[in-house]
Amino acid sequence: MTHGSLIWQTEKDCKMQTDQPEQKRQRRKDARPSEILEAGLALFAERGFAATRLEDVAKRAGIAKGTVYLYFSSKESLFEAALKDRMVSTMEGVSELTSSFTGSTEELFRLVLGRIYGQMIDGDAGVLLRILIGEGDRFPDLIALYREIALAKGMTTMKGILKRAEARGELRVPADEIDPRMIVAPIAILAIGGKIFGAQSPGDRDEFLERHLDLVLRGLLSANAGR
Amino acid sequence: MTHGSLIWQTEKDCKMQTDQPEQKRQRRKDARPSEILEAGLALFAERGFAATRLEDVAKRAGIAKGTVYLYFSSKESLFEAALKDRMVSTMEGVSELTSSFTGSTEELFRLVLGRIYGQMIDGDAGVLLRILIGEGDRFPDLIALYREIALAKGMTTMKGILKRAEARGELRVPADEIDPRMIVAPIAILAIGGKIFGAQSPGDRDEFLERHLDLVLRGLLSANAGR
Amino acid sequence: MTHGSLIWQTEKDCKMQTDQPEQKRQRRKDARPSEILEAGLALFAERGFAATRLEDVAKRAGIAKGTVYLYFSSKESLFEAALKDRMVSTMEGVSELTSSFTGSTEELFRLVLGRIYGQMIDGDAGVLLRILIGEGDRFPDLIALYREIALAKGMTTMKGILKRAEARGELRVPADEIDPRMIVAPIAILAIGGKIFGAQSPGDRDEFLERHLDLVLRGLLSANAGR
Amino acid sequence: MTHGSLIWQTEKDCKMQTDQPEQKRQRRKDARPSEILEAGLALFAERGFAATRLEDVAKRAGIAKGTVYLYFSSKESLFEAALKDRMVSTMEGVSELTSSFTGSTEELFRLVLGRIYGQMIDGDAGVLLRILIGEGDRFPDLIALYREIALAKGMTTMKGILKRAEARGELRVPADEIDPRMIVAPIAILAIGGKIFGAQSPGDRDEFLERHLDLVLRGLLSANAGR
DNA sequence: GATGAATGAGAGTTCATTCAT
DNA sequence: TATGAATGAACTCTCATTCAT
Structure with missing residues (x-):
């Protein structure tokens, strides 16, 4: 927490x-x-x-x-402050990882998703998201803020990785056709709905990450899947 | 709703x-x-x-x-009743789809995910999740219930699809090694965090579904991705 | 009260x-x-x-x-309501007295001031004024309201009496040169500052009223006052 | 102030x-x-x-x-100290004026009331009154003090003026039958309820003073007022 | 059954007062 | 002496719950 x-x-x-x-x-x-x-x-x-x-x-x-x-000054402002504090610290570091990396896309994904896993699940980012979600329309300003700071930055970083992969000829489809949210989604699921979707032990989580990565990178179907 | x-x-x-x-x-x-x-x-x-x-x-x-x-008898009991009522009705229908289907796995996925999309986003399933998530640990019984009714059923159905695909030789990896949550995650993201992750127009959603499907089925990387 | x-x-x-x-x-x-x-x-x-x-x-x-x-809806609105309620009831009746009166100006003054005495001192008008005054700038709206409703009406009534006196040739100076506030002032003093200026017994008050009237109507100085 | x-x-x-x-x-x-x-x-x-x-x-x-x-030692004691401090200094000076004066009663009134105007409206005397009035029965000691120090002194001075006028044969009625409060009342009104009764500009105030004096000294009615 | 006036515990917030520095 | 962070009692206002009608 x-x-x-x-x-x-x-x-x-x-x-x-x-x-x-x-x-x-x-x-x-x-x-x-x-x-x-x-x-x-x-x-x-x-x-x-x-x-x-x-x-x-x-x-x-x-x-x-x-x-x-x-x-x-108020309960609400305490909440805001907590949210901002965590958002900033969460989203920092991830983007830096990307820029200096020289290995394969798979390794980069492994690194970045691993990092996000940590922030979201062991850190507070998921917690905050959860509250934001649950309080419905009570904090429209905070939701907007969240989208600006956290989401936008995250999406940009992810887009960067995809572009990089595209440039290296590793992508099956054009980078533009991939929605970064789909890549991050399983993490968010775990972070937001840990209790609901099953709060994992650290071991579980690592395995989940592996499968997540594998699924995202290579998909479910074999090359010769009868269609 | x-x-x-x-x-x-x-x-x-x-x-x-x-x-x-x-x-x-x-x-x-x-x-x-x-x-x-x-x-x-x-x-x-x-x-x-x-x-x-x-x-x-x-x-x-x-x-x-x-x-x-x-x-x-109380606000809490109304809350519980409202959630229970909807949980049951929401998760019905999906499993029947699967058993009688004869086409390819891709088509089946397309059908099932489409159905879930409807339930989650246009129906109340997402709403339920959202409420449950926001109230933290306040309704452990409801969370347990949700996991039993909705999750368990959903997971079982999904497992069935994967097994079927495996039997038809269409899977790249053993069915057991795939966590169904990863397949459903992007949908949940959309349903739970519409406001946060971007409330989509119906058109957006269909496109999102397509990309989701494609990603899940075939993955990001090309066959010859340098690793 | x-x-x-x-x-x-x-x-x-x-x-x-x-x-x-x-x-x-x-x-x-x-x-x-x-x-x-x-x-x-x-x-x-x-x-x-x-x-x-x-x-x-x-x-x-x-x-x-x-x-x-x-x-x-709030403590303040209760106060407002109390003030308005009393203001309206206080200022009514006084003006009606005036319009239908046919006697001398002195009798009319005696009647009107007597009436105001009752409202201000035995009634709640003075109390409210006191609060309004004491709370400083906390209720600018109420002060404005008071001036509109109570003061304006009171001043108008008083002006009417003076005009009437003037028409009857009873005034020593033009009606326009008399500030009605000066006529009412002793009453206000008693009402507002009863405790401070001396809370009178009813007998005292009647005497005070008589002297007030006499002073206002005929002044302090004798006709042959050396100047 | x-x-x-x-x-x-x-x-x-x-x-x-x-x-x-x-x-x-x-x-x-x-x-x-x-x-x-x-x-x-x-x-x-x-x-x-x-x-x-x-x-x-x-x-x-x-x-x-x-x-x-x-x-x-407390907020209350500060309040009391503040009021006491000012009360003493405010009421000094007026009484000395009277003893050495040799002119007509009208001139003396003009002088004394002018002085009180200054104290009440530009000085702190009115402020003190205003504060005291608003706090109802919360500071009975202060009210008693005010009556002793300020009121008593003021009344005594005023009585002195009236006695002097009586001795000079300038009064219409016996001095004992005049309540000094009625003479000072308009001033108090202005001082206490400036905001409510109309905060005057200095020019207004001078005119108000003139009319006040004239009213008090000679009254409203003409000598031949029909009664 | 249905109503909605009444209740009162409880929460957020303020601020006179204290006291370690 | 002077400070201002810390305290906690007190206050306004809310709302789930009750119950006389």
Whole structure:
């Protein structure tokens, strides 16, 4: 849930659990926002937006209810902040992978999809998507934002990979005729609907990834499939 | 969603109440539960569980707030009933298609996926999923139910198709090594995250289906893709 | 405090105190608004707007907290409603007095000011003014409204009296040169600042009125005042 | 309100803190209480007691929230201190005018009322009244104080003027039969309810004063008014 | 059965006050 | 002394649920 920004988390844990173990009335203005973010993210993921009480978020962050409002002006803005925070960190790194890669398309796919798997399933990207989806039309602005930041970037990256494959003569069909969403779909399924479609153990997931890759790359049918 | 016409019928009844009091009233009484179900489903889909007010459900069903409690003991139970009702009806029909089919696997896939497309996107299956997803862990029973009824059935059907293809020598890999979820994933993506991943026009959707099919059946890479 | 709309109050008291003495869960949709209005008015007057808790208003009206919101959308709108209700009833009647009067200007002043005394001091008009004044710039709309409805009407009425006096040759100066506010001012002082300027016993008030009238009508100085 | 310049000075100090640390800081320390008083008074006047946040008072005084509590034990005590401070300074000066005056009563009234106009409308006396009025029964001590300090003094002065006029044979009625409040009332109206009764421009005010004087001194009716 | 007025627990939010620094 | 982060009681407003009619 909270692997999105491991560095901050580490920092925070140090301060909290080592230096000032059980005190009340601490002052940690710098660390607070991300702590609250984490707490909120965890609870939003667990219960959805509406069913998450700000008091519980505060409790989980180890602070009082009112303190949340020192850093976020409302429950909604906390949610927004959590979403933005994760979107940015999630979508970074993936695109960089692509540009410098020199191996085969299959290897590149393996690398990129593997990376996305991690972000989506072990990280928080899937969680956020789930909330966004579930809250219906409550957050049209956030949906728009998500589409701009996360989707657009993801699609662009994927298009890049396909173009590259096309240039190398590895594609069966023109790159333009492939919708990147279909390639990412199984991941999204796992991320969004883990509980529903079957929350996998890490081992399962690796296997799922392999099959996903194989399916996407080579398809189901044998060359001589009777049609 | 699909049975939306019922609501109109209710409205009509309202208008006619003074003209034909007894008969219409009787007919409506029998229809009540499903009318409330429809209204609930529509609003849950639109706003999520928490953000849906029972008063609005009642209004949409053309009845008074208190009347809902004559048929459902709580908001939660209405939610569960609405989802269960739809789950059962949604997943029927697909499996029958398969058993009697005699053509090629590709044609069968085209038929079955097309059918699922309809159910998921134009019907309520996607809506159901969306609601379920957003409420996190709040309705574990419903999730379990969904997995039993919808997923299990869908997976079985899909497995059947794959086995059949295998028997006909059309599969590139053993049927057992294919996870049916990967085949259905792009559809689910469209159904669940229409707003997020891009709500398609019907034309778009057909094209999406074609590409989806093609991808699944033959994969991305050309036979001589450098690896 | 509550003499502004005697008719409603009477009706209401009948229903409440005679017919259904001590029941909970009553249903009195028609009487409720004015009951809540009265309760609100009383508490607003006692404590000011901000310091009045809606729960106390409810308690005083003999209902539950939430019930208030069935009739008024917010605390502010309750205040508005109370203000409007009283303004209208207060300013009515005064103007009618004037039009049909045939006696001397002094008698007319005596009549009109006496009437206003009653409204302002025994009624709620003064209370409302007090709140409006004390809450500073919180209710600019209400202040504007007050000026339109209450002030404008009052000023117009007063101007009418002055014009009438002028026509009868009773005025020492042209009617246009007299600011009606100065005539009403002592009353307003008493109404607004009863506690501060000295809350009078009814006897005091009558005497105050007499002196006020005498002062206004004939002034302080004797005809031969050395200047 | 009148001492507003102090606040600017404070701001300047803030800027200079690094340049001339010790001296300025010292000077500020002594000025603190009255700076806070000013800031409080200004905001209480603007918004009323409840709607004024201590944080804003601090900000306006150029200090931090917590610092207020070094000088005042609570919001209420700040409020009381602010009002007391001003009451004392406001009512001084008027009484001295009277004792040494040798001209006609009309001229004396003109002088005294003019002075009070200034205090009430341009100074803080009206503000104080306004605040006190709005808070209903919340500060009985302050109301008592106000009556003692401000009202009593004002009334005494006014009585002195009337007695003097009586001795000079200029009064139409015995001085004892005139309530000084009626003479001051129009001023209070303007001071308290500027927004409500019409906030005047300085020109308006002078004219209002003239008419006020004329009305009070000579009354409305002509000598031969039909009665 | 049907209604909708009434309820009251509960949530988000504010802000006077405290206190570690 | 001065600060401002932290607190938590208190408040407004919502809405699932009840029940007299």
